[in-house]
Amino acid sequence: MKLNPRQQQILLAIIKEYIDTAEPVGSRTIARKYKLGVSPATIRNEMADLEEMGFIEQPHTSAGRVPSERGYRYYVDYLMQRYSLSPEEEDLIRQEYTRKVRDIGLLLQRTGQLLSQLTHCASVVQSPKLEVGSYKHIQLVEMSPGRAMLVIVMDSGMIQHQMIDIPTSITGSDLTTISHVLNAKLGGSTVETIKITLLKEIYLELTRHRQILDMVLEALRSSSASVSEDKIYLGGLFNILSHPEFHNVEKVKTLLSLLEQENLLANLLAQINQPGINVRIGGEMSCREIQDCSIVTATYEIGGQPIGYLGVLGPIRMDYAKVISVVDCMTKNLSYALERLFKGGGR
Amino acid sequence: MKLNPRQQQILLAIIKEYIDTAEPVGSRTIARKYKLGVSPATIRNEMADLEEMGFIEQPHTSAGRVPSERGYRYYVDYLMQRYSLSPEEEDLIRQEYTRKVRDIGLLLQRTGQLLSQLTHCASVVQSPKLEVGSYKHIQLVEMSPGRAMLVIVMDSGMIQHQMIDIPTSITGSDLTTISHVLNAKLGGSTVETIKITLLKEIYLELTRHRQILDMVLEALRSSSASVSEDKIYLGGLFNILSHPEFHNVEKVKTLLSLLEQENLLANLLAQINQPGINVRIGGEMSCREIQDCSIVTATYEIGGQPIGYLGVLGPIRMDYAKVISVVDCMTKNLSYALERLFKGGGR
DNA sequence: TGTTAGCACTCTCCTCTCTTGAGTGCTAAC
């Protein structure tokens, strides 16, 4: 379906105007504001064609035109011009990412807040999925009689801990011994490469402590299973309430109840997220609750490895040009910040 | 201001009916549904008195009566009967808390969800503020040349970790040595009781590693400062949208924007939360954004020590009897679950 | 003196009608 240049101009004008005002756009408005050098009547003719091709729609006969999902898709793919962040916006971002970060959670949360603030939409930020990697250090610490903490450090920088019950006969120095053996034998192995022979060796060396070994190995196994924590930070939900399309409380309710079900949301986003910047418009997503929304996501990475995504969720009538720029920019900034945090170098 | 028994009965009836229907309550309704043995006319007379005393209000002359905040307060303090959880509700709670918990965050989040589900209100759950306590174990793990992870385990079960830059000349065994000395010297000390003499001893023993020691001690110090993480888990926000008082999007927006500002919310809740069960009704809170809501909170504890609070937030017209029972019950269950998790005993 | 029936009065809410205005499609002229 090819559009001639004038049709493209008119479609672009309708979309820009509608994103701005949230009101159906009439032929006169376009003729007045976007000097195309033709009269409203001509524009009307072209609009009739655009409607026939499915790029715009009419809420009712005597209203102006509104972009259809197909129209937005055409806009995003062919018409849209890159938005350049204003100096103030760039400042805001730079300010955030030159801070010293202590807590990753806080960093992700503030990233989400910034995304929302800049786009006036809701934001989603997935916590990084660190590769599990290989065991770097294993430590058993006696907490109280019959109770120990197992601390596991992986070479990816991931750390996990877990309380386990132990026989009360075990002493602190026993735990140190066990820790030493485990480190010596398992250090450098990945979760998958723990061989039976290796386990046999460990059992041989620690025959006295079979019982506690079983517990520790079980804990190691289960901890590697629970790695995919996959937390999603939501931010700026109240922003979407400002958009007139969400003045209907029922809509807000269905949307909110979806967002609060973290696993559903995670599935949806995982489905959407591909390498690069992803734009999903309304019905392009197969999820009923979110048909009135569009989502823009992108993947952030450490050392070239994708480890998570972030994105923006708003009404279909969102400012795609700006949202895409912001998402792109924030992805790069977050990647860089995480890289510094994990791989070191500079402060 | 004393109420005679009949006035109390009528006030109780008005509040029950209004909580149920969200509609102003008329004298005929009360006469019909709550057999007080008097005619609507008599009830009208009493209602006029109750209104004069400020316990109920009239939205407009030809409407029924609505409880005022003062009326709710009287109800909560004197009239309300304890609500007993239904067997299904008790089952639901028991089911949740007999699961094996791995992650505290998950436990708190699910607690919030349960609170919301049972009360049809939004929930807030503060993460436990573990006492810092004394150092149980300190470990430096080499991650890559020039980069190490410092792991700190406190006897309260709190664990913290942090990446630090180290001179590239330092080897893995250097780090082990340093860890040993730190454990030997600092183990059992609290953050406050680290004396200068102790530090001098450490520096003496590790003169070769002054540089890295400075870093580690700095990290120890700053980590104890960042302990008060004070995360608040929100849940079931969409629930409050079901209540007719939140069909106004503006109200929802102000409320949501307050809830998303975690520090503001934390301040507010800290102000509210006293030992025992706290009920704050609308204007009793000095926060403008939340004047249309009531909050019920309570404190959970480990071993008798209060370590956090949880609560329910909903419209002023909430079912206080039920909410209070649920909050009370969940507080006890959460306390018990955390106790098992930290102090051990039974699985 | 407390209680009740009766009644006029008030005020919201719903429905219906009418008007206004924005915008369209079609036709004929340029």
Place this chain on the structure above:
DNA sequence: GTTAGCACTCAAGAGAGGAGAGTGCTAACA
């Protein structure tokens, strides 16, 4: 191919009228 003109459509808002719920007041009753 473009444009002016015109009849037509439809949503939204204003206004009027009626229904209904509930009240306060008065007078009668126990």
